[in-house]
Amino acid sequence: MTTPYGNHQLSIYAGGLKGRRPDLPLRYVDLEARARQMLSDEAYWYVAGGAGESSMTANRDAFDRYRLVPRMLTDISVRDLGRTVLGKRQPTPLMIAPLGVQEIIHERAELAVAEAAAAVDVPMILSTVSSFALEEVRSALGATSGWYQLYWPNDDALATSLVQRAEAAGYEAIVITLDTKMLAWRERDLEGAYLPFLQGQGLANYFSDPVFRAGLEQPPEADMRAAVKHWSNVFAAPARTWEDLARLRAATDLPLVLKGVLHPEDALAARAAGMDGVIVSNHGGRQVDGSIAAIDALAGVVDAVGDQIDVLFDSGIRRGADVLKAIALGADAVLVGRPYAWGLACDGAAGVEEVLRRLLADTDLSMALSGVARLDDMSRRSLQQPLPAGM
């Protein structure tokens, strides 16, 4: 075995070896069910829910319509899961997706996730709406790469401040999420009138920001209501268009990556605006209910811009085969979302680490058994393109 990842599976069979976690269910549905037991109903549904169910379900159904076509009698004794993303080699194709307000999942929230990411050397993308300030999370990552995800506020000075804090702290790229100019119609959260930000949760980056604080009469500690109201006024900018990206481009030397791109023409617009990459994503089915499954959007975006800027992917990655399918379609790397949230709920940093190690073991074994030794050699030739739905 020449990657450490497949060994993780052997250690589970052998039992009692390092990495074995009999208490953490192996199957995704069972892991989610265990996490549900650890969480309040509101927190569980905040993570599990979508904007309706249609796109969330479509994300998974669409993955199943792509099929790997394994090749035999190739030398798979030495394997490499590495990928080059924004010009930097990383040992695996995985990245941690930005998930906001993780204190509703675990008290150590993004700090625990950063420790797990560091243990497995999986780069982490930190959400703007995190429960710990970006500087603290960057420290917890140690030598592992971190990117900062920006919810682009309507105040340019605040946007610049957040981006420059991220740059000063050592984040290596800025991800600008485009698909959340406002929150979607999410019945599960509406039913419980649950929005944790309104209690001040997930606002650590704002509350620690000098520009944000300068907009308050009293500090958040003294008047939380007013601080949350100010946040709700500055959070988003529905009027922004592609032309506004020039100001962000000027605010930092870091690479800029746009998250939430599904249409090839938006990918072309991103390239024209000088962006360094895009993330094909429908936000895990949480924003536009009825939107195209993210994996069905990937090939079109790759064909439009994949030879010029980086194309990453998320929304529905659950198993090794999903990772391989996204890479075969042309993704440079994939973001893991809800699966690590369930690991976090079950057992903090150790739970997240275990989820990542299992996903890597499954990816390694699925790649090897497909006859591919280097992830860089995955291509559309390894895939049967899906039949149109219904055929």
Ligand SMILES: Cc1cc2nc3c(=O)[nH]c(=O)nc-3n(C[C@H](O)[C@H](O)[C@H](O)COP(=O)(O)O)c2cc1C
């Ligand atoms: C609880 C939760 C919080 C999220 N918060 C953010 C966020 O703060 N910023 C962001 O860009 N995306 C956010 N996302 C979207 C994820 O980054 C990612 O696109 C999505 O989880 C992928 O779908 P999957 O988890 O079903 O694979 C969030 C998703 C969830 C489930």
Ligand SMILES: CCCCCCC(=O)C(=O)O
């Ligand atoms: C109005 C606050 C929006 C933050 C959303 C966090 C997120 O991306 C998600 O829940 O999804």
